[in-house]
Amino acid sequence: MSETNQTVAAIEMVDVCKWFGDFQALKDVNLRVDTSEKVVICGPSGSGKSTAIRCINRLERHESGQISVDGINLTDDKSSVAAIRAEVGMVFQQFNLFPHLTVIENLTLGPIRARGMSESAARNLAESYLERVRIPEQAEKYPGQLSGGQQQRVAIARSLCMEPKILLFDEPTSALDPEMIAEVLEVMAELADSGMTMIVVTHEMGFARKVADTMVFMDHGRVVESAPPEQFFSNPRTDRCQEFLSQILSH
């Protein structure tokens, strides 16, 4: 711990608060993620997991506290938002692929428009990432013609095409039929092995055990517990976390 504290954290959230009108969705959230670290966040629905990670790339604006990514302080300044988004990719529960574009167009849009790549370079890049998520043969199809599992892998490849340092996953398998969950988790586990810094909101505890360096439990907008997986699963400190885990694991 003491040695990592001296280097710049990949992500650092300090006392972050967020309100939706009168409702406080995040209460003094503190979270530190080091480079190459994998953090899995779990917690009951409505506990603020999505809001927390969406604040990191400014899909939601935090009202107080500090967020920094790779030493860049996230402020209202557009250039800080752009700089952070260039380093952070995101994978959504609902995939959010562009339905009017083919798979390859979904993948090359960002590299061409935001990174100024040539079309052929972007295509090569996209093809290599499609290979990596194991669907190179689907390049010319439209998202609507793919299975949910394939769509989510396209979405992961789309994020990777921006060559981010950090990937955020918001319940990437929750919208999938059970038989497709494994293929997506497998791709994510490979990414984890490659050294990508990741925050994953998920209830897939098998995946969490295997991949996570740190488990975080959130409840009512707070980080209630944060520990390495062995300790987290065998010996949760709080009753809320214990209760939650017993519910989840009994499924």
Place this chain on the structure above:
Amino acid sequence: MKIKIRDCRNTLLLLMLPLLTGCGNQWGWYVVNPSTEQGRGNLKFLIGGLGNTILLSVCALLISVVLGLLVALPGLSENRWLRWFNRVYVELVRAVPLLVLLLWVYYGLPIAAGISINVFWAGVIALALSDSAFEAEIFRAGIQSIAKGQTEAARTIGLNYRDTMRFVILPQAIRRILPPLGNQLVYMLKISSLVSIIGMQELTRRANELVVTEYRPLEIYTILVIEYLILILIVSQGVRWLERKMGSDERG
């Protein structure tokens, strides 16, 4: 489609039947009888307004589409003042009767702005302004119907506002916007008859002028009704076709 067109034609024929036969003396169809020189000339004169009606409507629609988009986008902003601008524009423009707007643009604007405007452009401006409020609402609804997730996904892959609109949102919104736009064109073709008031030589104005010289309002206005009917029925069929095509194209 085939059946529809035959239906329309039959309806038209049915409409015309009692007019052409029956009422003998009161009718003076000679004014538009294509077998006489006078009738041919009159018919030509009447139909000669068609080009202007169409040109006026299409120009006004194109401008109102651009204006509508420019007004709709601020309405979708997170900035309160931009949204306020959108609301005020839409409410104000919708509150002014088209005829009043037309008179103001033709007689008032040249004085206020120190420019000269011919009837055609006065008509186009008035029609476009008045329609732009409706277009703005059509665009706003169309864009809003594209899920928020699409914008978020575009942002996370680094697209700026312009590229997000251009490559992600508008191509999807256009499918939902085109059919109502077609209906606006139909509306525009009909409402453009108002521009006859300031002397624009379109279908209605031509009919009015001919009535003054020929004293046969019944026959001439009947022809006018038929002209609009045919024009609108054709365009409506086109809009329906477009609706079906857009609907079947929907992917994903």
